[in-house]
Amino acid sequence: MKTIEKLVKVLIIDDAYDTREIMSLILQKKGFDVQAVGNSMDALAIAARNKPDIIIYNITSSETDAFETGRRIREVPEARDTPIIFLSACHDLSGNLYELSGARILFVEKPCSIRYLIKQANKLIAFSRKSPPATE
Numbered sequence: 001m002k003t004i005e006k007l008v009k010v011l012i013i014d015d016a017y018d019t020r021e022i023m024s025l026i027l028q029k030k031g032f033d034v035q036a037v038g039n040s041m042d043a044l045a046i047a048a049r050n051k052p053d054i055i056i057y058n059i060t061s062s063e064t065d066a067f068e069t070g071r072r073i074r075e076v077p078e079a080r081d082t083p084i085i086f087l088s089a090c091h092d093l094s095g096n097l098y099e100l101s102g103a104r105i106l107f108v109e110k111p112c113s114i115r116y117l118i119k120q121a122n123k124l125i126a127f128s129r130k131s132p133p134a135t136e
Helices: 017-029 040-050 066-074 114-128
Strands: 008-013 032-037 054-058 084-088 097-100 103-109
Touching: 008 017, 008 040, 008 114, 017 032, 017 114, 032 040, 040 054, 040 066, 054 066, 054 114, 066 084, 084 114, 103 114
Parallel strands: 008 032, 008 054, 054 084, 084 103
Antiparallel strands: 097 103
């Protein structure tokens, strides 16, 4: 009997439609279950409903303050411990790892390779022990 592996659920938050679509397609091909939204209100609703294993958030999203959205995500019981990767063009934040209410937050500098992004996502997911990693 073959066991069915749970796909890693990824929530992408980015106000740029093209970026969301490209990232979604690539991550889906790599074995992730992806949902992508363009604003924080949709992100909060999906985080509560779908319990993502990891959130990838473009920090330069113009709609709202990404850090405030991160804090609000921590108030959603279903996403309280979900790791977040903030994508940022800011060199000062790149590679820094923080904790916010017990969950890990990683800053990754843009542009970055999808391979690197998947590697970092898998590390954070493994640390949170929410689900097995997807393939690189």
